[in-house]
Amino acid sequence: MSLEVNFAGLTFKNPVTTASGTFGSGMEYSEFIDLNKLGAVTTKGVSSIPWEGNPTPRIAETHAGMLNAIGLQNPGIETFIERDLPFLHGQKARIIVNVCGRSKEEYVEVVERLAGEQVDMLEINISCPNVKAGGIAFGQDPKCAEDITRAVKQKAKQPVIMKLSPNVTDIAEMARAVEAGGADGVSLINTLTGMKIDVARKTFALANQTGGMSGPCVKPIAVRMVYQVAHAVKIPVLGMGGIQNTEDALEFLMAGATMVAVGTASFFNPCAASDIVDGLEKYVEKEGLSGITDIVGIVA
Numbered sequence: 001m002s003l004e005v006n007f008a009g010l011t012f013k014n015p016v017t018t019a020s021g022t023f024g025s026g027m028e029y030s031e032f033i034d035l036n037k038l039g040a041v042t043t044k045g046v047s048s049i050p051w052e053g054n055p056t057p058r059i060a061e062t063h064a065g066m067l068n069a070i071g072l073q074n075p076g077i078e079t080f081i082e083r084d085l086p087f088l089h090g091q092k093a094r095i096i097v098n099v100c101g102r103s104k105e106e107y108v109e110v111v112e113r114l115a116g117e118q119v120d121m122l123e124i125n126i127s128c129p130n131v132k133a134g135g136i137a138f139g140q141d142p143k144c145a146e147d148i149t150r151a152v153k154q155k156a157k158q159p160v161i162m163k164l165s166p167n168v169t170d171i172a173e174m175a176r177a178v179e180a181g182g183a184d185g186v187s188l189i190n191t192l193t194g195m196k197i198d199v200a201r202k203t204f205a206l207a208n209q210t211g212g213m214s215g216p217c218v219k220p221i222a223v224r225m226v227y228q229v230a231h232a233v234k235i236p237v238l239g240m241g242g243i244q245n246t247e248d249a250l251e252f253l254m255a256g257a258t259m260v261a262v263g264t265a266s267f268f269n270p271c272a273a274s275d276i277v278d279g280l281e282k283y284v285e286k287e288g289l290s291g292i293t294d295i296v297g298i299v300a
Contacts, residue, residue, distance in 0.1 A: 026088065
């Protein structure tokens with residue numbers, strides 16, 4: 001009985017990681033959860049220089065989910081390497097660093113800076129606005145997504161996962177584009193664009209007007225997109241979007257995801273990711289499986 005999975009040539013002790021932007025670098029959560037139980041910790045987005053993020057208010061609760069317009073606030077790559085990496089190196093979980101940027105050059109700069117660091121994998125957030133293309137996200141244009149993937153792969157020393165945006169007409173087309181650019185894997189979904197009006201104040205609930213919607217409300221969409229992508233590309237899929245418990249994680253695995261990431265659930269249950277690892281162990285034993293990979297993509 002094993003929870004081990006192989007993702008992009010690397011062995012993970014189990015298929016559970018954290019979703020970028022919901023777990024920091026794990027330091028705060030380490031008071032509640034044993035990070036060593038996780039297959040990997042995926043960090044918050046890291047940029048070449050510090051980003052201040054969007055003005056407040058930038059979080060709003062919705063039915064069965066939440067909206068956020070944090071704006072990828074982060075202290076920049078130098079602080080991440082000096083402060084966060086030493087902490088992560090003290091854990092037994094693999095390290096996946098999420099990379100963000102507003103131009104191809106900014107992405108490449110961070111990737112080059114991480115080339116000499118002890119990092120297992122890079123996750124490239126292509127939902128960032130491309131300032132040179134009038135603000136459209138890299139992940140909404142197949143040619144742009146393929147181009148940024150190729151540029152990153154030329155400099156990366158670690159396997160590269162491209163994180164796909166669901167705010168597109170054809171998610172499979174985007175997956176095929178980054179695969180053509182050399183991606184070692186894909187992760188999806190990122191948040192869906194949403195809006196909430198504060199009726200009492202007669203204005204937007206978020207200062208940014210729109211935000212990224214996440215939580216249980218997006219799960220059926222996420223499962224559908226993971227299924228589509230798993231059947232469209234040959235590279236492995238890391239699935240996420242509304243995963244709260246073991247049953248949710250199993251849905252993604254059966255749809256074709258090799259690994260899963262827990263995001264919004266960690267806000268109301270800091271132990272969610274750890275609980276899912278325990279749940280998957282019980283499931284494998286109960287079903288008499290040789291390993292969790294027996295069910296990956298079992299739904300044809």
